[in-house]
Amino acid sequence: MADSGHPDTDFPAGLANRTSASDMERKTFPRQHPEDIMTDHTPTERPARRDIGDDLVLPFTVDALDVRGRMVRMGRSVNEAIRQHAYPEPVSRLLGEIMVLSVLLGTSMKFNGKLIVQTQTDGPVNMLVADFTTPGYVRGLARFDEAAVKALSDEEARDPVRLMGNGHLVFTIDQGPNTERYQGVVALSGSLAEAAENYFAQSEQIPTRVRLAAGEVSDAQGSGWRAGAAMIQHLPPAAGSRPPEEEGSAADNWPRAMALFDTIEDHELLDPDLSPERLLYRLFHEDGVRVFDPVPVEWRCNCSREQLLETIRRFSEEERAAMVENGRITATCQFCSGTYEFTPEEVGLTGDAPEAEGTGDD
């Protein structure tokens, strides 16, 4: 009903007016500092566990390789989010990827509020948006041309460029009213993971590798959507702070970390029987990997009756009148499909406002 490009009142406003990526160089995200990135987590060293669970972020560090990173595993959280949308399979897969990306990035930055990750592209799936709200809530939605998505062959639907086309990936941090919004933009003409890597390389100048996967997985419990992500970043100690005898071999650290990381298969990011700790152990046990306390994640929409009411009130009187059906306005949250009903009076229509239904435009 109340659909004119506003998923809800939280929708990132003014994106069309944004400045170019270079203009906002200094206004980008709160910087990640190696020393404070994980101060919220108590380092714990423990053997890999199989039963660590799902729907979590697992930060880790491989000190010997100057690497820190995180893994994200989403089971029930992403399944609930995807199922209620009932999008075509290729769109669901992208939605799973952007949701897990928002969790990956949202838990790696210091802020309180919301990180919005959004695509704006010219292909069949022209918009994907995922919001991560601290400390661990995520929701998402997609806009797409159903006929154009259906027209793609299975092989074409696996190609991110055929699905999304070309455009931008936009990151926005919103910490609430009366705070400055941080925004970053990077070109998108491939996978979401590639765009995220490019963002870190260009804007943050941190060499970064990102892997994202989403898909339907069947096991003894049945079939469900799952999503997984992994990221490593190269954060060497400041020049001169390393013992001189280690300087020579340190040059190989990042290439070695990337080579190990690149052996990760999509199914390993999705396998409910392969815990992220076991996967990390498989990759980095020779170099010594330490994990930090996991951060739980869940699918949760923060829509409310008040928010939707506010959105509807922003439409013109004529538009609001046109929303009235059988004396009621019904609005559906596009993130969670929750529905809310309002009386014409609640949305600021006077009792004698004409109902649009059947009145024509004469």
Ligand SMILES: [Zn+2]
């Ligand atoms: Zn909602």
